Amino acid sequence: MKSIPLNSEDKSLINHYIEHPSSVDFAKPKDALCGIILEEEWFTACLQELVDNKIKVFELKWHQAKKNYLLQTGLEDYSKAKRIVASHRNAKGKTLNIAIWGAGNVGSALIDLILSNPKEWLSNHGVHFNIFAVTNSSRILLDKTGLEADWSKHLSQGLEHISSKNLLIAYSKHYELENLVFIDTTANATVASYYSELALAGFDIVAANKIANTNTQKSYDDFRKIIQREKKSFKYETNVGAALPVIQTLKQIIASGDKVTRIRGTFSGSVNHILSSIRNGTADFGAAVRDARTKGFTEPDPREDLSGKDVARKLLVLARTIGYKLDLDDIRIKALIGEDLSTLDLESFLVEVDVLDDKFKNLFLEVQDGYHYVFAADIRLGENGIEGLEVGLQKIHGDSVLAQLSGTDTGFEVYTKAYGAKPICISGAGAGIELTARGILSDIFTLD
Numbered sequence: 001m002k003s004i005p006l007n008s009e010d011k012s013l014i015n016h017y018i019e020h021p022s023s024v025d026f027a028k029p030k031d032a033l034c035g036i037i038l039e040e041e042w043f044t045a046c047l048q049e050l051v052d053n054k055i056k057v058f059e060l061k062w063h064q065a066k067k068n069y070l071l072q073t074g075l076e077d078y079s080k081a082k083r084i085v086a087s088h089r090n091a092k093g094k095t096l097n098i099a100i101w102g103a104g105n106v107g108s109a110l111i112d113l114i115l116s117n118p119k120e121w122l123s124n125h126g127v128h129f130n131i132f133a134v135t136n137s138s139r140i141l142l143d144k145t146g147l148e149a150d151w152s153k154h155l156s157q158g159l160e161h162i163s164s165k166n167l168l169i170a171y172s173k174h175y176e177l178e179n180l181v182f183i184d185t186t187a188n189a190t191v192a193s194y195y196s197e198l199a200l201a202g203f204d205i206v207a208a209n210k211i212a213n214t215n216t217q218k219s220y221d222d223f224r225k226i227i228q229r230e231k232k233s234f235k236y237e238t239n240v241g242a243a244l245p246v247i248q249t250l251k252q253i254i255a256s257g258d259k260v261t262r263i264r265g266t267f268s269g270s271v272n273h274i275l276s277s278i279r280n281g282t283a284d285f286g287a288a289v290r291d292a293r294t295k296g297f298t299e300p301d302p303r304e305d306l307s308g309k310d311v312a313r314k315l316l317v318l319a320r321t322i323g324y325k326l327d328l329d330d331i332r333i334k335a336l337i338g339e340d341l342s343t344l345d346l347e348s349f350l351v352e353v354d355v356l357d358d359k360f361k362n363l364f365l366e367v368q369d370g371y372h373y374v375f376a377a378d379i380r381l382g383e384n385g386i387e388g389l390e391v392g393l394q395k396i397h398g399d400s401v402l403a404q405l406s407g408t409d410t411g412f413e414v415y416t417k418a419y420g421a422k423p424i425c426i427s428g429a430g431a432g433i434e435l436t437a438r439g440i441l442s443d444i445f446t447l448d
C-alpha cells in the first residue's frame with residue numbers, strides 16, 4: 001500500500017465533513033482562466049473526455065504553426081483537466097476512478113481481478129484503473145492513489161461507515177478525480193437509492209444489484225431520466241444470467257430494428273439443479289432441495305429460490321430492458337411450494353418439504369413424448385403489448401435448449417420477428433463469483 005488507509009489530509013477532510021455535513025464547499029474560486037495545450041493527434045479523444053467530465057471550456061484556439069489547440073478552462077477545473085490532458089499526452093490510457101460498494105464475494109473477486117492484470121487492461125482496453133474507494137456494510141476505505149493487493153487488511157481498519165455516499169462525493173470532488181465509476185456489488189436497497197445523486201455528481205453506474213431495476217416503474221423512470229440528462233451510463237448485465245450476454249443481446253436486437261416477440265428462460269440455477277435431480281431419478285424433491293442447499297446453490301433459505309420471486313425480478317429486468325412498463329406485481333408467479341410450507345421456520349421446512357416428493361415424482365412420470373418440466377419465466381409480446389407474463393413450471397419439448405440444461409446452468413430463448421420460430425439461444429453458467437466479476441468488468445469496459 002502506498003499510503004496508510006487514510007493519510008492526514010484525508011482525515012482532516014473527513015473530520016471536517018463529519019462536523020459540518022451541510023457546509024462543505026470544496027470548490028476553488030473561479031477568478032482566472034487557465035490555458036492548456038492539446039496536440040492535434042489526440043485532440044478529439046481528449047476533448048471528449050474533458051466534456052464527459054464536465055470540464056468547462058471557455059475558449060479553444062487553433063494554432064496553425066504549432067498544430068495544436070490552446071484550451072482555456074477555469075481555475076476550478078484546471079487540475080482535473082491537466083491530469084486528463086497529461087494522460088493523453090503520455091499515452092497512459094484513460095484513468096477510471098472506481099468506487100466499489102460491497103466487498104463481498106463478487107466485489108472482492110472484482111477488485112482482485114482488476115488488480116491482477118493492469119498491463120492487459122492498458123494494452124487491450126486503453127484503461128488504467130484506480131480503485132479509490134471500497135466498502136462493506138460497516139467500513140469504508142478511501143485512498144485517492146488507488147488500492148493495492150493488501151486492500152482487504154486496510155478495509156478492516158477503515159473508517160466507520162458514516163453517510164458514506166456523501167463522503168464519497170465530497171472525496172471525489174475534493175481530489176478532482178476524473179472518469180468516476182460507482183460499482184454496486186451489494187444486494188442493498190439503500191445503496192441502490194444512491195444512484196441518482198451519484199449520477200448527478202458525475203459517476204457512471206455499474207450494478208450487480210437488481211434493486212434499481214426492479215423498483216416501482218416510477219422510480220425506475222425517474223432514475224433513467226437523470227442518467228439520460230446527465231449523459232451518464234448505467235450498466236447491469238450481471239442482473240440476469242451473471243456474465244451471460246443477455247442484456248446486450250436484447251439491446252442489439254432492438255438496435256437492429258428487430259422486435260422481440262417472446263423471452264422464455266430458466267433463470268434459476270438452483271431450481272434447475274433440484275428439478276434435474278428429480279428428472280434423473282437421483283433424488284426426490286425434499287432431498288434435492290436439501291442437497292442444493294448444502295452445496296451452496298440456493299439462498300440460505302431455499303424458499304427464496306422456490307418462491308419464484310427472484311426469477312420474476314429477473315424477468316422484470318428483461319421486460320423493462322426491451323421497453324415495457326410494468327411492475328413486479330404484474331407477473332403471475334406459480335411458486336414451487338405452497339403457502340403452508342412458506343410460513344414454517346427454516347428447520348421445520350427442511351424436514352416438512354418431503355411432503356412434496358410424491359407430487360413431483362408423479363408430475364415427472366406424467367411427462368412423455370420427449371417433453372420435460374422446467375421452471376420457466378415467460379413473456380409473450382404481441383402488437384398490442386404484453387400477451388402473457390408468468391413464472392412457473394412449464395412442459396417444454398426436449399428440443400428446446402431449456403430442456404437440455406444440466407446442473408445449475410441457466411438458459412434463455414429470445415424470439416424475434418426477424419428470427420421467426422427459431423429463437424436466439426443463450427445458455428451456460430448463470431451464477432458464479434468469478435464469472436460475475438468478469439461480467440462487471442465487461443460492463444466497465446463498455447461504458448458509453
Ligand SMILES: NC(=O)c1ccc[n+]([C@@H]2O[C@H](COP(=O)([O-])OP(=O)(O)OC[C@H]3O[C@@H](n4cnc5c(N)ncnc54)[C@H](OP(=O)(O)O)[C@@H]3O)[C@@H](O)[C@H]2O)c1
Pocket residue numbers: 101102103104105106107135136137138184185186187188190191208209210238239242430431432433436
Ligand atoms: N454470487 C453470484 O454468483 C452473483 C451472480 C450475479 C449477481 N450477483 C449479485 O451480486 C451482488 C453481490 O453478491 P455476493 O454474492 O457478492 O453477495 P455478498 O457476498 O453477500 O456481498 C455483499 C456485500 O455487500 C456489503 N454490503 C451490504 N450492505 C451494504 C451497504 N449498505 N453499504 C456497503 N456495503 C454493503 C456486504 O458487507 P458485509 O461483508 O459487511 O456483510 C458484503 O460485503 C448481489 O446483488 C447479487 O444478487 C451475484
